[in-house]
Amino acid sequence: MVVLELKLRRMLYVTMLLMSAEATDDEHQLNSSDGCIRRCGDIDVPYPFGITPECALHTNFLIHCHANSFGHTTPLKSNNLTIRRIDVDQPQMSIFFYVTRDCYDAESGERIETKNSATLETPNTMFIISPQNLVTVVGCESYLYVNFHVDKGSWFYVLDSMCTSLDVVPSGNCSVGCARTQISYRFQNMTLEAHSFKNHNSTRGFNNCSYAFVAEENEFNFSRDYITNFPQQKLPLALDWAIGYDTCVKGQSHPFCPCGGTATRHDLEDDINECENPSLHNCSETRYCVNKKGTYTCSCPSWFKGDGRKGGTGCINQLPVIKASIGVAIGVIALVISGTWLYMFSKKRKLIKLKEKFFQLNGGLILQQQLSRQTDSTETAKIFTEQELRKATNNYDEGTIIGNGGFGTVYKGILSDNRTVAIKKSKILDQNQIKQFLNEVVVVSQINHRNVVKLLGCSLETEVPLLVYEFIPNGSLFEHIHSPDKASKLVWKTRLGIAAETAGAYLHSAASTPIIHRDVKPSNILLDNHMTAKVSDFGASRLVPMDRTKLITVVQGTLGYLDPEYLHSNQLTDKSDVYSFGVVLVELLTGQKAVSFNRPEDKRNLAMHFLYSIEEGQLYEILENKIVNEGDREQLREVAELEKRCLSVKGKDRPTMKEVAMELDGIRKIVKHPWVNNTGLNSEETESLLGETSNAYKGYYGTSTSSDAITLDFTGR
Structure with missing residues (x-):
């Protein structure tokens, strides 16, 4: 790399010759004498620049003008650089x-x-x-x-x-x-x-x-x-x-003389230290006077502000202002911190009071009293704080949702003791039914049935109580029946076992106080990793007093599973669950949904379609092919007969849930002889399956327009 250095050594920016000639003060005024040459070739050389020392303000402004061999004065050159123009007005x-x-x-x-x-x-x-x-x-x-x-x-x-x-x-x-x-x-x-x-x-x-x-x-x-x-x-x-020195002679002015007046060479070279003589400077204190060539400046010490001159602003102590500013800043910061703390404290207090209010409205004190009367602590439901459940679900993160239904949302959570639970967040609760709700929590939480999802406790610090259940990992029966991948693995033996276990789980007689579920359907029957049935969602259930067999209540449940007698009269009985369970049995045998718009209008309701098929001698046409091929002839006939009785229009014609469970257990013990070919079935073999299907079904279902998962979410319990 070739480097060309253009060094302008303490002269003109473009290399001006240092000249040491002396001159008198009169010869070096800003206004040049008539004897000065003010042109070099085509370039004007205005003052303070000059070609000779006596014509320049200072040696820094000397210009070297070369003469060529022809006797002309060429443009200014030095180290191969050329001056094009000198402008005083700019400068x-x-x-x-x-x-x-x-x-x-x-x-x-x-x-x-x-x-x-x-x-x-x-x-x-x-x-x-x-x-x-x-x-x-x-x-x-x-x-x-x-x-x-x-x-x-x-x-x-x-x-x-x-x-x-x-x-x-x-x-x-x-x-x-x-x-x-x-x-x-x-x-x-x-x-x-x-x-x-x-x-x-x-x-x-x-x-x-x-x-x-x-x-x-x-x-x-x-x-x-x-x-x-x-x-x-x-x-x-x-x-x-620009002229870099501040010494100027009063009386004249020039744009490039900063203080106005006329600068002389004597002023520039013979400097007087004004700071040594207090009478020559105007600084408020001599120790803050700074001498410069041809002039001086005044300064102020640290924490002081001003020009430092006696006739000017002097030096003003800034410490009081700084201290005051720091004090104000600290005060503002303290005010913000205290205000934030008070706001957070107030918000926390309001939240605590709101939780206390909900706890009382939801019967928390009553539940505490009821639980305290329980003798067996292992069977006692726990009252969780809202904070415990919020932490367990990561602030109810959407990623923890495992189910949505007509009655609310179910979250998967992990408690502080590492137990995995299902937390149900209901949508509504009738405040008039709080006492009934609390009784159900106490009773259901005491039930230790291998085929019932355990209710671990609840939280009453929210507007609608939260229920905490044990977590069942293998999904619902609905998923296993209607998912092609899972349905192929759901063999007849497993289906019959699930049906028997489910029937035994309904608490019409297993509990000290009979419980009517009111929402029996495959999505409320959960399966563990061993395909063991676990009945869940007693959120819509009702306790039945020992001296009563019927309850008058607002209709609540899922269309397609609702007891037609209950739908017609609003009278809830234990036989209402039997009807719903009969629909579940039909789903297990047919693999079809309880209500589906994908079927013809007269077949949309599965229960009615099933009974009609029996009446027409078409039982095996409606059953799932997999079940017909795998199942035992006698078992299928017995289960179909049981389903027919469960789906009776009148509740008195239906068996009890206990009878259903016993019959299913008996059917499981029948020696199984799989059918290789079911085309040989004659009318005698199916005669017991045929019977009159009451026209009352047509009154309830004949013009049904319900969808696959319509839920009647009526107010009340």
Whole structure:
């Protein structure tokens, strides 16, 4: 790399000769004498610049004017730099500065010896690089690096220019193949370098060089031809200048004399230290007087503010203001912290009171009393706090939802003792039925039946109580019947076992107080990993007093499983669950949904369709093929007969749930002889399955328009 250094040693920015000639004060006024030469070639040399010492304000402003062999005075030159113009009004000087270039041979791709770097230095702050200049790079796959310096530090720019062919480069517009940016600060010195990203390998032939320069904004117009060949070796660069000393003679003024007046060479060279004599300076305190060549300045100590002068603002102590500001800031911070704490405390208190309110409204005190009377602690339901359940479900995160139904949402949660539970968040609760609800919680929580999902407890600190059950991992019977993948694994033996276990789980007689479930359906029958049935969701259940067999209640349940007698009379009996269970049995045998719009209108209701098929002698046509092939003939006939009785319109004609469970257990013990071919079945074998199907079904279901999962979510329990 070839580096050209342009050092301006303590003279003019563009190398002015140091001259030591002496002159009197009268000879060096700002207004030059008539004997001074004010032109060098075509360039005017205005004051404070001069060609001779007596015509310049100071040796820093001396210009060296060369004479050529023809006797002419040529433009100002030194170290191959040329002055173009000196402007006093700006004040500004224009010089020619180098265009750096980084070139490579078009054939071999080897680097050609060129000047790809140039340095410009100034000896003092009288001369600086003007912000009116632009940093520019020309070429394809080219970039420049320029480092600017001032006494406070340095700044650098990296600017790149890219193009793929000469065709994409517009003339007259520095955009493609050219990039430029403005200088954002007044700098004293700079180093400029031109570079190529890949030695112009991809642009060889139409662009072999990178060009970089700093030039006046209006002195360069881009042309597409510059990509191939950049003709200029130098371009105009603007320098700002100023008189850097403050000593001025009163009586006259000049724009580049900062304090007004006339500066003399004597003033600049013969300095007087005003700070040594209090009568010569106007500082409020001598120790804060700072002497400078030709002048002085006043300052203030730390924590004080002002100009430090007696006739000015002096030095004002800022400590009281700072202390007050710090005090105010601390006060504001303390106020914000205390306000936030009070708000959070108030919010927490309101939340606690709200939880206490819900706890009382939901009968928390009553439940505590009832549970305290229980003798067997292992059978006692636990009252959970709302915070425990919120933590268990990760603030009821949607990812923990395992079920949604007409009565609410079920979340999977993990308690602090690592037990996995199912937490049911109900939608509504009739406050008039709180006592009944609490009784049911106490009774159901005491039941330890292998085929009943255990109720572990509840939380009463929310608007609607939360119920906590043991978690059953293998999904519901509905999923196993109606999911093709799971249904294929649900063999007849397993289905019959699930039916028997489910029938034994209903608590019409197993509990001290009979319980009517009211929502018997496959989605409320859960299966564990061993395919053991677990009846769940006693949220709609009702306790039946020992001296009563019927309850008057608002109809509640799922369409397709509802007892027609209950739907008609609003009278709930234990036989209502028997009817619903009969529908579940039909689903187990047929693999079809209780209500489906995918079937013809007269077959949408599965219970009615099943009974009609029996009446028409088409039992085996409605059964699932898998069951017909796997099942024992006698078992299927017995189960179908049981289903027919369970689906009787009148409750008195239905068996009890205990009788159903006993019959299913008996059917399971029948010796199984799988049918290889069921086409040989005759009418005698199915005669016992045929019977009159009451027309009352048509009154309830004949025009049913219910969907697969419509739930009658009526108010009440």
